[in-house]
Amino acid sequence: xxxxxxxxxxxxxxxxxxxxxxxxxxxxxxxxxxxxxxxxxxxxxxxxxxxxxxxxxxxxxxxxxxxxxxxxxxxxxxxxxxxxxxxxxxxxxxxxxxxxxxxxxxxxxxxx
Amino acid sequence: xxxxxxxxxxxxxxxxxxxxxxxxxxxxxxxxxxxxxxxxxxxxxxxxxxxxxxxxxxxxxxxxxxxxxxxxxxxxxxxxxxxxxxxxxxxxxxxxxxxxxxxxxxxxxxxxxxxxx
Numbered sequence: 001x002x003x004x005x006x007x008x009x010x011x012x013x014x015x016x017x018x019x020x021x022x023x024x025x026x027x028x029x030x031x032x033x034x035x036x037x038x039x040x041x042x043x044x045x046x047x048x049x050x051x052x053x054x055x056x057x058x059x060x061x062x063x064x065x066x067x068x069x070x071x072x073x074x075x076x077x078x079x080x081x082x083x084x085x086x087x088x089x090x091x092x093x094x095x096x097x098x099x100x101x102x103x104x105x106x107x108x109x110x111x112x
Numbered sequence: 113x114x115x116x117x118x119x120x121x122x123x124x125x126x127x128x129x130x131x132x133x134x135x136x137x138x139x140x141x142x143x144x145x146x147x148x149x150x151x152x153x154x155x156x157x158x159x160x161x162x163x164x165x166x167x168x169x170x171x172x173x174x175x176x177x178x179x180x181x182x183x184x185x186x187x188x189x190x191x192x193x194x195x196x197x198x199x200x201x202x203x204x205x206x207x208x209x210x211x212x213x214x215x216x217x218x219x220x221x222x223x224x225x226x227x228x229x
Contacts, residue, residue, distance in 0.1 A: 035214075037214055039215055041125075041216065048219050048221055049216075049219040049222075050219075051216055051219075054211075054215035055214065060217055065122055084173075094216065096214050099170055099172075101159040103158070106156075
């Protein structure tokens with residue numbers, strides 16, 4: 001199965017800063033249709049899990065433009081520009097290229 | 113608006129079966145893909161499987177023959193059954209819509225299931 005590695009378990013930042021969360025796959029997530037099957041999710045306590053990015057760089061409807069997905073092949077990044085107080089949460093990457101679908105271990109954004 | 117809501121027992125004894133229901137409103141489960149995901153203590157996420165718009169299923173091999181996902185289209189619900197549970201199955205269970213298989217765009221709130229005698 002494909003392994004996703006999120007190196008940072010936690011990242012400490014201040015509101016207004018920019019942060020990047022990385023996700024590395026054990027094999028390329030590029031499919032023959034030209035899309036990368038890598039998506040990003042946000043989990044906050046007491047809230048439903050929010051889908052942020054799919055196909056590595058496409059924002060889900062309603063997601064603020066400060067959330068930016070990038071990357072290709074095996075290396076992917078979720079960047080958040082001008083972090084807002086509501087962005088302190090756990091972020092997961094997920095691959096849906098091959099079954100079984102697999103998640104990264106998660107990166108927790110914490111207030112510095 | 114699409115909404116999903118999990119329901120079921122919060123406590124299951126070891127060796128018994130875990131059964132959960134996901135009730136969907138705002139969208140028909142005869143379209144798209146519908147799945148189950150769990151989050152273990154310590155935050156590890158585990159994809160369990162899905163049932164498609166046509167009723168086909170796909171399961172995580174790690175669950176071997178313990179898992180079954182079924183549906184009742186008349187009630188717009190789908191179900192998870194996990195047999196022979198152990199304490200290692202203690203987790204928060206989420207139902208999700210998997211938009212054409214590539215974006216898990218709607219999630220339920222999750223239900224904590226504890227396996228304990």
